[in-house]
Amino acid sequence: MVHRVEFRAMNVTVEMQGVSIEGYAFWSVYREEDGPFKCYKYMQGGSADANVRTLCESMVRNQLANSKLDDVLKNRDLLKSNIKRELMPQLKGWGIWL
Numbered sequence: 756m757v758h759r760v761e762f763r764a765m766n767v768t769v770e771m772q773g774v775s776i777e778g779y780a781f782w783s784v785y786r787e788e789d790g791p792f793k794c795y796k797y798m799q800g801g802s803a804d805a806n807v808r809t810l811c812e813s814m815v816r817n818q819l820a821n822s823k824l825d826d827v828l829k830n831r832d833l834l835k836s837n838i839k840r841e842l843m844p845q846l847k848g849w850g851i852w853l
Contacts (some may be wrong), residue, residue: 757783762808764815768824782843785829785852793850799834803851810845814838 761781765775779851784794797803818838819827827834839853846853 760808762811764812766816766819772824782851790850797849
């Protein structure tokens with residue numbers, strides 16, 4: 756099953772210009788190694804969607820804080836790939852594939 760999580764993050768850029776980004780992430784159980792067990796263990800008693808949303812918002816805010824406004828506006832693909840590169844190791848530890 757594939758889950759869709761919507762998120763919204765606001766932060767300032769290097770120039771102290773406020774930016775708001777809305778987006779979404781698709782995730783599923785990481786099927787290799789012990790991914791299903793990690794995901795099962797991780798989702799017990801909580802909401803995986805809420806935790807993925809929180810992590811995505813945190814990573815987006817971090818990227819915004821370390822980027823120039825011009826880069827945020829013109830290099831969306833670079834911003835997206837940087838966020839995904841930072842998210843993947845954390846989510847893999849949770850047994851989740853982004």
